[in-house]
Amino acid sequence: MSQTVVLGVIGSDAHVVGITILEQAFSAAGFDVINLGVQTSQEEFAEAAVAHDAEAVLVSSLYGHAEQDCQGFHEVLEDAGVDAVTYIGGNLAVGQDEFERTRRTFRKLGFDRVFDSETDPEDAIAALREDLQIRPTESERATISS
Amino acid sequence: MSQTVVLGVIGSDAHVVGITILEQAFSAAGFDVINLGVQTSQEEFAEAAVAHDAEAVLVSSLYGHAEQDCQGFHEVLEDAGVDAVTYIGGNLAVGQDEFERTRRTFRKLGFDRVFDSETDPEDAIAALREDLQIRPTESERATISS
Amino acid sequence: MIRDERIPADELRRIDEEIRSNWSTGDDVDFEDAVAYHESLPDSKRFADVLESADKPLLQPRAGVPRLDDQIELLEYLHREGKADLLPTTIDSYTRDNEYEKAQQGLEKARETGDDTLNGFPAVNHGVDGCRELIDSIDAPIEVRHGTPDARLLAAITFAGGFQSFEGGPISYNIPYTKRHGLEETIEKWQFVDRLAGAYTERGVRINREPFGPLTGTLVPPSIAIAIMIVEGQLAATQGVRSITLGYGQVGNVVQDVAALNALKKLGNEYLPDEVVVTTVFHEWMGGFPPDEARANGVIGLGGMTAAIAQPDKVITKSPQEFQGVPTKEANSAGLRTTRQVIDMAIEQKIDIDGIAEEQDLIERETRCLMDTIFEHGDGDVVQGTIEAFDSGALDVPFAPSDSAKGAVLPARDDDGRVRIFEWADLEMDDDIKEIHKARLSRRADTEGRKQSFRMVADDVDAISDGKLIGRPQSTGDV
Amino acid sequence: MIRDERIPADELRRIDEEIRSNWSTGDDVDFEDAVAYHESLPDSKRFADVLESADKPLLQPRAGVPRLDDQIELLEYLHREGKADLLPTTIDSYTRDNEYEKAQQGLEKARETGDDTLNGFPAVNHGVDGCRELIDSIDAPIEVRHGTPDARLLAAITFAGGFQSFEGGPISYNIPYTKRHGLEETIEKWQFVDRLAGAYTERGVRINREPFGPLTGTLVPPSIAIAIMIVEGQLAATQGVRSITLGYGQVGNVVQDVAALNALKKLGNEYLPDEVVVTTVFHEWMGGFPPDEARANGVIGLGGMTAAIAQPDKVITKSPQEFQGVPTKEANSAGLRTTRQVIDMAIEQKIDIDGIAEEQDLIERETRCLMDTIFEHGDGDVVQGTIEAFDSGALDVPFAPSDSAKGAVLPARDDDGRVRIFEWADLEMDDDIKEIHKARLSRRADTEGRKQSFRMVADDVDAISDGKLIGRPQSTGDV
Numbered sequence A, B: 001m002s003q004t005v006v007l008g009v010i011g012s013d014a015h016v017v018g019i020t021i022l023e024q025a026f027s028a029a030g031f032d033v034i035n036l037g038v039q040t041s042q043e044e045f046a047e048a049a050v051a052h053d054a055e056a057v058l059v060s061s062l063y064g065h066a067e068q069d070c071q072g073f074h075e076v077l078e079d080a081g082v083d084a085v086t087y088i089g090g091n092l093a094v095g096q097d098e099f100e101r102t103r104r105t106f107r108k109l110g111f112d113r114v115f116d117s118e119t120d121p122e123d124a125i126a127a128l129r130e131d132l133q134i135r136p137t138e139s140e141r142a143t144i145s146s
Numbered sequence C, D: 001m002i003r004d005e006r007i008p009a010d011e012l013r014r015i016d017e018e019i020r021s022n023w024s025t026g027d028d029v030d031f032e033d034a035v036a037y038h039e040s041l042p043d044s045k046r047f048a049d050v051l052e053s054a055d056k057p058l059l060q061p062r063a064g065v066p067r068l069d070d071q072i073e074l075l076e077y078l079h080r081e082g083k084a085d086l087l088p089t090t091i092d093s094y095t096r097d098n099e100y101e102k103a104q105q106g107l108e109k110a111r112e113t114g115d116d117t118l119n120g121f122p123a124v125n126h127g128v129d130g131c132r133e134l135i136d137s138i139d140a141p142i143e144v145r146h147g148t149p150d151a152r153l154l155a156a157i158t159f160a161g162g163f164q165s166f167e168g169g170p171i172s173y174n175i176p177y178t179k180r181h182g183l184e185e186t187i188e189k190w191q192f193v194d195r196l197a198g199a200y201t202e203r204g205v206r207i208n209r210e211p212f213g214p215l216t217g218t219l220v221p222p223s224i225a226i227a228i229m230i231v232e233g234q235l236a237a238t239q240g241v242r243s244i245t246l247g248y249g250q251v252g253n254v255v256q257d258v259a260a261l262n263a264l265k266k267l268g269n270e271y272l273p274d275e276v277v278v279t280t281v282f283h284e285w286m287g288g289f290p291p292d293e294a295r296a297n298g299v300i301g302l303g304g305m306t307a308a309i310a311q312p313d314k315v316i317t318k319s320p321q322e323f324q325g326v327p328t329k330e331a332n333s334a335g336l337r338t339t340r341q342v343i344d345m346a347i348e349q350k351i352d353i354d355g356i357a358e359e360q361d362l363i364e365r366e367t368r369c370l371m372d373t374i375f376e377h378g379d380g381d382v383v384q385g386t387i388e389a390f391d392s393g394a395l396d397v398p399f400a401p402s403d404s405a406k407g408a409v410l411p412a413r414d415d416d417g418r419v420r421i422f423e424w425a426d427l428e429m430d431d432d433i434k435e436i437h438k439a440r441l442s443r444r445a446d447t448e449g450r451k452q453s454f455r456m457v458a459d460d461v462d463a464i465s466d467g468k469l470i471g472r473p474q475s476t477g478d479v
């Protein structure tokens, strides 16, 4: 069964090369990729995730405003009823930041995994495969949360 | 009155380019330069200083063994009856040392001034002019030390 | 229908007033007062003059921080320690989106907490006085560098604030920088920017304009970049700009880069009116950098070497921290000094490389094809031609994120590392030229024993950051 | 009278026993056991094979610290983080003076206090076992690099210790490195070193020998360096060495450097016997470096670029801390990676620069003049010829500190930055060649509006550390 991932660059960031490579890599790995392109709003991510019943939402940000751009993102997803794995990757802080601090920041914002810009697409694919396998199915989750 | 300086590279150091430049600069500035060349022993410095009644002894060292090479140097000079201004310059420590530490080391060994390898020959010449003027003459010194 | 025509004076005034009401600081702009301020500036701050009279490539870094005092300190540092000849002020991303309110919040946060969450200097929020304080503090020309599709208010404020150079253009700050802005819209907005620069120029204050040559920074074939530079130069000239610096981003192949810079200069002078002084700027590698400062210094070294051979009027330097994020001022200065050392050691040498004339000839022919198609698409009007040519795909930019460009053309390196076109899509080009590219790329495919595919393009995108020029398949490398 | 003749086997044994008694560790050398040890080494540690079979320039840094464990750690680091292909072990200065007692004190002080007052690895004091521990620990070939006039004991111990490459030679480790050693003396001593290497070679253990090409590192005219390389190659070949790496130090003019490396390779192969495998090594700029790491990276970048074009078999890299002192391992690795990046980005490019063949031709003619005079001085014997030619000044090295060379020849750069000879003194050279140099230098003098003088030489000595290639007078520069 092929699984759907929604991919895009958040905020007013226009760095497109990374997601172009990611789109190709995830497609080649057998995922259905919905590429929203650059300058995608939180709402557009949520809508696309709903519309395509996405298993994962992959957010990219390169230009250094990721933190502001992602404030409240997980509430927007939740409000739209999206329950997908969320990853963020790219160049997530302004300046020469230490990555561990950055990771903590974005984990707190609700992302399941945080990737730096040295990430090989293969690593993200491996991680997603793992995460999607260990996730409970819809019905299991219903039981747990009820 | 032209004043005599003895110049050489101490120890088994063979870096000759620096003293070649210095010889030319001090000569051009009106000093009589006795260039002992590279790999000059403490004794050779002392002998030359005596023989030429030098006002200054300029020691160069580039290869990183200056500290060992200069142990006891000022005693040798004193024993030979040399009473000249002593300078040392070049690359005086092994590795990436902080220069202030190096300067203290060589001041303690008895050198009147310590120069790093960024030194412009003109600066050394200016310093020497200053030091030779403010030095008391032979007879004054005799009075003072008696 | 928008055309390549000069905005009438009354229309200029109308738009000027309109856009100045977009943010409170717009009120402080007074044209006469601004002209007087520019006239009061010493020669050393006159951008066009300093650039045009230089006898060797001038160096300029990128740099912008939110707070005024920090920006002054930063530029002073780059001038003093980096020995930058020309200075930049890079504008933050909110300002580029005309979100002055968000920029204001970012600026205030920066002022309160000292934490810089803005990625540049919000010049609109600093206003005319803030800009002048910056200009007054730094003894060198300063350029506004940004990436703003609608830069009208930014231009009005920074020109009045004493900046004499302004980067960007309707294509080069649209196609690579934004998804949704139409080309017609950005052309209209940049006609105002150029017209305003022209108004200063008429009064003797020559504002230098610099179209952004590297575009997406990623394997852009030289002829595409040059054609867009010429178009933006023409648009600016029509509005009265008289000092134009055409840009080009290094692709990493020395012969192709030197040929491209030669072609840029030659065609720029040929296509632009005589009254325009054309200069060129070379951007050190604008694509992905190695995640290692030492290797990044190698990339910068190759850039400096190329600049020493091609001798553009200006070089925009990179820092060894390019991969990581906005560089520290020390790293930024280091990039400047590394570049300076290479240029100064190599520039007096006679280095004539074989094949440059040939490659230049190819680039010129390609560029003329593109220019011809633009003129044809617009029935002689470059504005309409540009819009139509992008629309049809006859003109295109690789990796363009914009909806206004097809972004369907794909580049790949040939066996010598020169950027060729692997997927033409609808790009207009003579067949014999296409054949040349095809032959070069198939030679590479043969060398590598693999088919031409997107995989090759992806490998080329990563190659420099992985330490090579050409993205050879991992398997063939036996080292 | 010493001549270029192979040392007989019994004489080899006699000297071997004699020199091994100079320090306690000499006892542990056993030739048969050493051959067996070398045979046990994996292919990846066979220096000559790795070097000769490489398909791109291999990189090697300089590095040596007193303690064995520190040296292992250092080399592992340079291999892992610097991606060095070949590793060095640089010997300390006391060992170079055969002052093993002083070296021992330094080593003990280092062991006790952790303070490194020795400037290298005292291999004699570490002995055969210490060397083998080093060889065993590092998965790459390692060379002994030093500067020792009498390196017989060092060779005996390091060869037995498993090193398969040994830098230096009777001229190149005499003239630039020491004041008082006679040439006859050093030739005799290096005949032993080469003969010992030849003895291993006969047994299938090809010890690579590498004459030190840069000499004084300071504006050495290429033909002088090449002639000395050929002489040392011939002396080594006579003693049975079969893997010889001829060296050359970058002068900074790309055309001249590429031409020189080409000439070195060509003449090396021509003058040396067929059974010798000749490889070349390019040393990144060996003169004074800028007192600034960023600028130093520019110098290294130009070195990498030159290597990419000339494609020597090996490159000895510099670090950005060259000016300051012995580099940290991080800086040393950085120099390697910067060089690697430039080479790998440029090496697949076809970069044919005009004028290389012409310059190469000039260098070859000059070298032949020097070789001819050497043969003539020695009535066909290269040993006597070398001694006599240095004695008469027909062969000379600029800035030579040695009493064995006149050190009267003075170089200066021409207007293009190529190193020419300004003061010939007694150097043997055809008049028409002298005229070429003279014309080139007078063109420079014209450009600068000053007379040729020692001042010009001094300015050239400082130029690269001051950020330029050519030492132009301060006054003409208006920047």
Ligand code: B12
Binding pocket: A012, A013, A014, A015, A016, A017, A018, A019, A021, A022, A058, A059, A060, A061, A062, A063, A064, A065, A087, A088, A089, A090, A091, A092, A093, A094, A095, A115, A116, A117, A118, A119, A120, A121, A124, C062, C090, C093, C119, C145, C146, C147, C176, C177, C178, C214, C215, C216, C217, C218, C286, C287, C288, C289, C290, C321, C322, C323, C324, C325, C326, C327, C399, C400, C401, C461
């Ligand atoms: C090319 C480039 C540009 C081009 C972009 C063209 C385009 N439309 O794509 C241009 C020149 C237009 C540009 C503009 C700007 N840029 Co820019 N740009 C770069 C550069 C040099 C390369 C980016 C790139 O394409 N890399 C190649 C791709 C393949 O790699 P990647 O993008 O990193 O993506 C990979 C990984 O990060 C990861 N990844 C990315 N996202 C995600 C998401 C997930 C979920 C996962 C798992 C992985 C992942 O996988 C990707 C594929 O391998 C980088 C610096 C660098 N990296 O060397 C700066 C850089 C990203 N840019 C930067 C900046 C500041 C800007 C500007 C604001 C500056 C300006 N002065 O104009 C503008 C912003 C414009 C805007 N609105 O977005 C900064 C960001 C600073 C920070 N984060 O602290 C950088 C780091 C440069 C720097 N050192 O200052 N830029």
Ligand code: B12
Binding pocket: B012, B013, B014, B015, B016, B017, B018, B019, B021, B022, B058, B059, B060, B061, B062, B063, B064, B065, B087, B088, B089, B090, B091, B092, B093, B094, B095, B115, B116, B117, B118, B119, B120, B121, B124, D062, D090, D093, D119, D145, D146, D147, D176, D177, D178, D214, D215, D216, D217, D218, D286, D287, D288, D289, D290, D321, D322, D323, D324, D325, D326, D327, D399, D400, D401, D461
């Ligand atoms: C050229 C050179 C060589 C040549 C020397 C040729 C020769 N015979 O002269 C060769 C290749 C032979 C060589 C050998 C070695 N070198 Co060396 N060499 C250099 C280099 C690159 C340049 C030196 C130079 O000529 N500079 C140009 C002249 C004009 O400048 P200068 O020498 O610094 O002199 C000026 C100032 O220092 C000052 N000054 C100098 N002395 C004095 C004295 C006084 C009183 C005053 C006021 C001023 C003053 O004024 C001078 C004129 O402007 C330096 C690094 C650098 N600086 O870039 C390393 C360097 C000095 N060498 C070094 C080393 C370690 C060696 C070797 C031990 C290494 C080896 N592996 O072989 C051997 C030592 C051999 C020996 N027995 O001495 C180290 C020293 C390390 C340290 N101090 O911590 C350096 C710093 C390189 C490094 N980073 O590792 N070297």
